[in-house]
Amino acid sequence: MHTPRRTLLTAAGAGIATLTLAACGGGTPGTANSENKGEPKRGGRLRAAFAGGGAAETLDPHLSNLFADAARAKALFDKLADYGSDMTPRPRLAERWEAAGPGLDRWTVTLREATFHDGKPVTAEDVLFSYRRIADPRKAFRAKASLEPVDLDASRATGPRTIEFRLKRPTAEFPNVLAAFGAYIVPKGTERFDRPVGSGPFRFVSFTPGRSARFRRNDAYWDGAPHLDELEVVVAGEESARVGALLGGQVDYAHELNPATARAHEGKGRIEIVRLRNSAMQGFAMKTDRAPFDDPRVREAFFLIADRQELVDGALSGAGEIGNDLFGKGYAHYAAGLPQRVQDLDRARHLLKAAGAEDLRVTLDTSPVAAGFTEAAGIFRDQAKKAGVTVEVRTGNKDSYWKDILDSGTLASYRSGAMPIESHISQRLLTGSTTNATHWRHKDFDDLYQRLQSTKDTAGRTALYERLQRRLHTEGGFLVWGFADWIVGTGRRVRGVARDAPANTLDWARFDTVWFA
Template sequence: MPHAPLDDSRFPGLRRRGFLAAAGGVAGLGALALAGCGGPGTTGDAAGGGSRPRRGGTLRAAFAGGGASETLDPHRTNLFADAARAKALFDKLADQGADLSAQPRLAASWEPNDGLDRWRVKLRKATFHDGKPVTAADVLYSYRRIADPKEAFRAKASLEPIDLKASRAVDDRTVEFVLKRPTAEFPNVLAAFGAYIVPEGARHFDDKPVGSGPFRFVSFTPGRSAVVERYDEYWDGAPHLERLEFVIANEESARVNALLGGQVEYAHELNPTTARAHEGKGQVEIVRLRNSAMQAFAMKTDRAPFDDKRVREAFFLIADREELVKGALSGAGEIGNDLFGKGYEYYADGLPQRTQDLDKARHLLKKAGADGLKVTLDTSPVAAGFTEAASIFRDQAAKAGVHVKVKVGSKDTFWTDTLDSGTLASYRSGAMPIESHISQRLLTDSTTNATQWHHKDFDALYQQAQSTKDKKDRAAVYERMQRRLYAEGGFLVWGFADWILGTARNVRGVARDAPANTLDWARFDKVWLA
């Protein structure tokens, strides 16, 4: 089926800036959060029209994208645009609620055996866009596709506890998952980022993908736009909108100009300066999602100079986190402590807050034989604050005798390049359970292991935590793992940024208090136009 072309005349601001391909790394993903029905914490009546949902209309949402390589394959989601499109077209067995606990979606319920190594999942009555029911066979096919050893699907590591050869369909709407070991938090596996359910046998998704999500496919032009329309038979209620269009605009200024000019109704990922300039002025609505995106530098622990843990500790001590938050985020965030998940369940909040200590940093570098160290810091304007943070850290490092060369790379390939190449890179992540962060980024076989943290004993601790039935005992294992990361890990987590987005004044249902990457993230099916 040919892709419908985007009428550039409708988006002069976007055309002028160009549909440049750029990564907007999710997952990690700080992200937009959209919740339903204008309840507490959502954008309300400022533009008039009340809070009662109105049916119909087209909402156009501007995102940074990934260029001509973009895909609608939900198992390959990595960018913000990918994830938002996937959530519109597909669904998962579970998703994470506001507290990051697993909430049922296509799964109506789940129940473990006494040994925690077999879980039965009951499916709700739901249909794909072609009218066929979602069945246990579709679930098993989807998970086996994700787990294909020849592929590098992001959710693969999260599904690792499942013995997919032994797992079976009990009946059309019941799946029995057989696990390789007892797993107390198995519902988090069902909610894993990218673990979408597709029809059995589905392999090609860019021409006419069939999902079970709230919208169904109309057209797709990689790097430019995707159009979807309301699916009236959606199990969670038909969307209010008639159509939803994802428009790719990689430069933040292009997204803002399109929003101000009425060419789009939603602009994803605004920087703090833009937010301050337009907040409260009456032309657009600014939505701040507090503490949504981890901001970090990723040190490759498998290569010089960061294969020496003394060098990594020195870099922890070089960072002036308050200066980084103030300068790179314009104060729109809070300082980090070299661990992911501040404020989440199992977060090790008892560890001392790191502060800059240049004398100790110099001492550690000298002991490591790294006097006068020179290192390249890869960064890109792919994300707000990246290049600013890199420049600030370069100046901080100079005070410890470290020469940091800031290398600004392409938006198009930054996220894929820095997974394997280089030694030091700007990094960020959105919300997810701490155990999901570990499984996706810190295990030996994790597919997005940006710090190349490969330790079999650490893998064993993760498996121990997953197999521990008592929650208090499980928390103790997670704290032990975090203490090790705090001492010698590869993520220099200097801050947690607010996520900022802008909407037109007539947009309703945009949540202000939902963490990024949770159930109400990208809930365009619950948004309407007043």
């Protein structure tokens, strides 16, 4: 029998209330954490509330799909690299990496000295096992697409802590592979995760799917032992349950708050609001291979119909900033020098007339699958009406929405979390990309991307990034109207929560650096 999400929350809430006084490091509110001042203190159990996935949850880090999964995986495991706030890879288990020769199709990775929770060293064989497990064609592991450039059959360990990766083609941005979402390293031979052994900052204590997971400090952690004695990740799927638990002192960290909640509590002294800027791209995806969006004049007209500030204010309640029809604002290689596109209804009408689409009617697919989707669809419908375009909003099933819009329809609400701009291009904008929601397929664009990956010189690659983005800005299929803040709440005694950390980056949900004042 399927248990309703709200019932699960009630059960989780009961557990929270029971454990607070005995074990919670937070407890009574103290001073605000906005500046993270003071020397870190050791001790306490931090309880972090996330939306969960119910009884089907797992601690297998290669199956991470939800934010709760990612937080648990980050506590227990490490990747070879992880992303900084600008989405460039930073070394983690990999001490260094370098291209092995001029061709950019062989890379040598040297591991740092680190151990798993059972005391065994992290070795090159563990890395190769983990990557081959992720790449198993019989499985649906999240990082599989990111590992596609690697020829794992030809890659080999050249020493206990060195790996030679052979690639299928030159890949200048190979370090992005090492930092890919879900590309965690597990001990060789691991297939069960009921009592997982990783190399991360916390050790496994217990796990009840759909309820909570408890972890204890790893004193031997290679990056320094956490300040906290324990971490507990609890499931509270409804935002109201997470906020209520935070206000009541039952949890110390509440993930994924909405803008209205942030406005209600920011600066009021009861809890601290942390805004993680540029965490999610918000936009619409136009199918560039079918009418009416197979005509670039129609796509440009839609770019000019959008009042981006109105969309940010209305759909995101102001918790974000406007976009410019490009992914990755604030990330490395973003083409910040391109002129900001603004609403121009006269020009939009002219383009539609030239394309023979003066009385255009289109269906906009949307769903409550993501915050702001249905609101943005309604706002854009009203904006389009001013340009003589009739937009009919169709609300789809949130459980199948992403699969449905990949090949169906012509216009759809779209959102993306943080990733390198290179990954966005390779996974969504090449002819063979498996998640190409705009059906952008151009051989010259593919060739330019491959040229970028074959260019060792950083300045040369930067110029090619600019060319690729200029093309997308002019005639691409993504109408990117905004970038949403990710909002978390913390108790007033919590310190060390990173503020310059979009979701999916190294410092997001990184609890080994958090402490209680």
